Amino acid sequence: MATEVTSHAKTPRQASAWINRASPYMFIAPAVVIMFMALIYPLGYMIWGSFRDWDPSQTIGEAEFIGLKNYVTLWNDPNFLESLSVTLRFAFLCVSAEMVIGVGLALLLDRNIRGMSVLRTMFILPMMIAPVVVGLMWRYMYHPTVGTFNRFLEDIGLPKVDWLGQNALTSVIIADIWQWTPFIFILALAALQSLPRSALEAAKIDGATAWQQIWHIKIPLMMPVLIVTALLRLIDAFKVLEVILVLTEGGPGLSTEILALRISRTATEFRELGEAAAMSNYLLMILMLLTVSMFAFNKLQEIRAARVRMIAEEDA
Amino acid sequence: MDQPYEKQNPAVYAIIAMLVLMSVGPVILMLANSFKFDVDIISGASSFFFMPTIQNYETALCDVLWYEPDHLDFCGLKFGGAFTNSLIIALVSTILTLVIGSMAAYALVRFRFFGRDTVSITTLMVRMVPPAVLLVPVFGLWNNEFCIDKNSLVGGLIRDTFGGRGDVCLAGTHSGIILVYVAMNLPFVIWILQSFIVQVPRSLEEAARVDGAGPFQVFFKVILPLIKPGLAAAAIFTFRIAWNEYLLASALSDRNTKTVPILIVNNMSEFNVEWGVIMATGMLLAIPPIIFTLLASRQIITGMTAGAVKG
Numbered sequence: 180m181a182t183e184v185t186s187h188a189k190t191p192r193q194a195s196a197w198i199n200r201a202s203p204y205m206f207i208a209p210a211v212v213i214m215f216m217a218l219i220y221p222l223g224y225m226i227w228g229s230f231r232d233w234d235p236s237q238t239i240g241e242a243e244f245i246g247l248k249n250y251v252t253l254w255n256d257p258n259f260l261e262s263l264s265v266t267l268r269f270a271f272l273c274v275s276a277e278m279v280i281g282v283g284l285a286l287l288l289d290r291n292i293r294g295m296s297v298l299r300t301m302f303i304l305p306m307m308i309a310p311v312v313v314g315l316m317w318r319y320m321y322h323p324t325v326g327t328f329n330r331f332l333e334d335i336g337l338p339k340v341d342w343l344g345q346n347a348l349t350s351v352i353i354a355d356i357w358q359w360t361p362f363i364f365i366l367a368l369a370a371l372q373s374l375p376r377s378a379l380e381a382a383k384i385d386g387a388t389a390w391q392q393i394w395h396i397k398i399p400l401m402m403p404v405l406i407v408t409a410l411l412r413l414i415d416a417f418k419v420l421e422v423i424l425v426l427t428e429g430g431p432g433l434s435t436e437i438l439a440l441r442i443s444r445t446a447t448e449f450r451e452l453g454e455a456a457a458m459s460n461y462l463l464m465i466l467m468l469l470t471v472s473m474f475a476f477n478k479l480q481e482i483r484a485a486r487v488r489m490i491a492e493e494d495a
Numbered sequence: 496m497d498q499p500y501e502k503q504n505p506a507v508y509a510i511i512a513m514l515v516l517m518s519v520g521p522v523i524l525m526l527a528n529s530f531k532f533d534v535d536i537i538s539g540a541s542s543f544f545f546m547p548t549i550q551n552y553e554t555a556l557c558d559v560l561w562y563e564p565d566h567l568d569f570c571g572l573k574f575g576g577a578f579t580n581s582l583i584i585a586l587v588s589t590i591l592t593l594v595i596g597s598m599a600a601y602a603l604v605r606f607r608f609f610g611r612d613t614v615s616i617t618t619l620m621v622r623m624v625p626p627a628v629l630l631v632p633v634f635g636l637w638n639n640e641f642c643i644d645k646n647s648l649v650g651g652l653i654r655d656t657f658g659g660r661g662d663v664c665l666a667g668t669h670s671g672i673i674l675v676y677v678a679m680n681l682p683f684v685i686w687i688l689q690s691f692i693v694q695v696p697r698s699l700e701e702a703a704r705v706d707g708a709g710p711f712q713v714f715f716k717v718i719l720p721l722i723k724p725g726l727a728a729a730a731i732f733t734f735r736i737a738w739n740e741y742l743l744a745s746a747l748s749d750r751n752t753k754t755v756p757i758l759i760v761n762n763m764s765e766f767n768v769e770w771g772v773i774m775a776t777g778m779l780l781a782i783p784p785i786i787f788t789l790l791a792s793r794q795i796i797t798g799m800t801a802g803a804v805k806g
Contacts, residue, residue, distance in 0.1 A: 202710040203606035207614060210599035210681055217678030218621050221632035228632065238639045287510065292503050294511050300792040301515045304522060307784040307795070309739035311756040312777040315763065316521040319528070319770060325537055327524065361518065362799065369800045418625035421741045421756070425763055439627035443742060446631050459628040466623045474619070 222463075229456035235446075242453065249457035259458065261433045262441040269348065269437055270416035273355045278409055280356065281363030282401075286393055289371045299368075302361035310358075314425025317354040318343070321426070347427050347435045354422055359415070363408055370404035371397065403480050410473040414466055438462050522781070529774040536770045551775035574758060574776055581754040581780075583669055584744075585737040588676040592733045593726060595677065596684035597692075601714055603685065604692045605700075622682040626742045633675055634746045637666040667749035675747065676737045684729045690801050691725030692718060728798025731787050738783060755780045 224239065229249055233242035253259045288295070305313065320327040321342035329339045342350045374397065382392050398405075420439040423429065429436030429444070436444075438458065446455035528536055530547040550566055557563075559575030602608070603615055642664040665671035695718055703713045719726070741756040748757065759776055762769075788795065 203602045203608040206598045206602035209595040225632035307788045308781045315777045442627045455631045470623045
């Protein structure tokens with residue numbers, strides 16, 4: 180290293196050439212080091228640990244190597260399968276409800292109105308507040324006797340609902356819808372407002388009704404953005420943890436115990452680090468699948484756009 | 496958007512008003528409850544007409560108040576300390592993430608170098624890693640491997656200064672939590688800033704080069720000032736995650752490095768929930784994000800759309 184510096188520092192020009200060649204690495208090095216240390220290496224460590232019978236009191240080297248046993252055990256564990264099914268149900272129900280409501284509202288409110296910016300500002304609020312606090316607010320509102328909802332039901336003479344008991348999963352999904360529908364609304368609205376005006380004008384001149392415009396022009400044109408949005412939301416829905424932890428702690432029974440929660444319980448309560456690692460790996464695989472499909476979809480979209488452009492150029 | 500507003504059906508305004516109410520309602524409810532006595536919350540006499548009290552906030556902040564509140568004989572909740580921890584961790588990790596992330600984004604956009612594609616693809620892929628997946632390995636590593644031997648020079652020095660028995664480890668320190676947060680947020684920040692750096696005209700950089708600026712001067716004096724909106728958006732998202740995160744913080748912190756979300760969750764799980772106090776702590780935790788939202792909603796929306804559309 181030292182010799183290199185001296186040999187390159189002979190003339191100012193050589194020195195600056197050396198700096199120019201090294202500078203990309205100097206810019207990228209800190210990020211690479213930190214991401215390697217606290218993301219890549221831990222992920223490798225987790226995969227390695229998932230093949231071991233690993234107890235929190237042991238270091239990973241002391242733990243016995245047991246091959247795929249953790250994965251097989253999990254696959255035969257009804258609790259894990261239940262938790263997997265809860266996670267999938269939670270994610271898909273949340274995202275489909277949010278897509279319908281969010282896109283619907285965006286179509287309805289895609290106009291030039293006073294108050295739109297206020298709505299958008301207020302709409303971001305639920306997403307910015309800590310999930311722990313969101314859980315706290317909803318736990319209060321769902322409270323069987325003190326809570327807002329049951330009081331309201333009582334006031335108008337309807338029977339009370341056992342929100343976080345019998346209907347725990349639904350209640351948790353409602354809270355998530357409250358928090359994340361705005362995300363889809365804002366993205367859908369942005370997509371709507373960047374649609375080519377010409378197509379819409381043409382449809383209007385041809386006498387298309389509002390419904391026809393929505394179904395045959397707006398939705399198909401928005402589709403690429405909508406699919407990416409849905410996939411992004413889906414990935415996030417698999418990460419949800421704090422809201423459910425505060426609302427129900429996974430209960431009653433296993434009815435709201437999503438995978439993320441089960442991982443943390445397996446690691447801390449049951450003290451089965453190997454199994455928790457294997458479970459994390461399953462979760463990671465699901466998320467990887469979603470991420471890859473999102474990239475694949477984007478690539479496909481780019482290729483299609485390029486082809487359309489080429490055809491257009493040939494015509495011209 | 497600068498066109499004059501069109502006249503609209505009043506129903507549209509009604510819908511907008513309802514949506515605003517729905518999204519803000521729970522927050523207002525929490526705010527109102529944080530100023531009530533527990534008796535009032537439980538009896539539920541009225542949602543908005545009540546004798547306000549700051550007693551809940553006094554209980555929550557009892558360890559940083561300069562006077563002793565009358566209603567308390569023991570200060571059990573160490574909220575002030577947790578708030579300071581949250582603040583240190585969130586601010587330091589945000590600043591580090593922004594500096595390191597913007598440098599990396601610049602390198603990825605402007606230079607062609609060996610390993611560029613690997614870094615770029617890895618960054619995209621690890622963006623989806625959830626905290627729950629990092630829980631097990633990070634807990635193991637931070638407690639067992641990322642340690643300085645107590646018999647080594649540096650380790651001995653740290654141990655003599657701060658006390659403790661075992662090796663000096665990352666777990667239980669602010670830096671331990673900050674390291675995870677920086678790593679967790681970097682992929683997103685790098686990715687979102689790339690789309691802002693691409694838009695900076697190359698001619699500006701070349702002009703600075705001709706005037707004799709080195710690569711780092713170009714970056715800090717030319718690029719950074721030009722991507723301020725992007726930095727603001729990235730800063731808000733990073734701060735939000737570091738400020739709100741619970742799971743990893745709870746695994747990595749000890750008694751002295753607890754953050755506010757941990758404190759709230761610990762107080763929630765007890766059977767007899769003191770609603771007033773817990774609402775006050777929740778409100779205090781929610782205040783910084785609320786301020787950001789009101790001040791910088793435009794940047795947040797820009798960041799959100801840039802982040803999603805450029806998948």
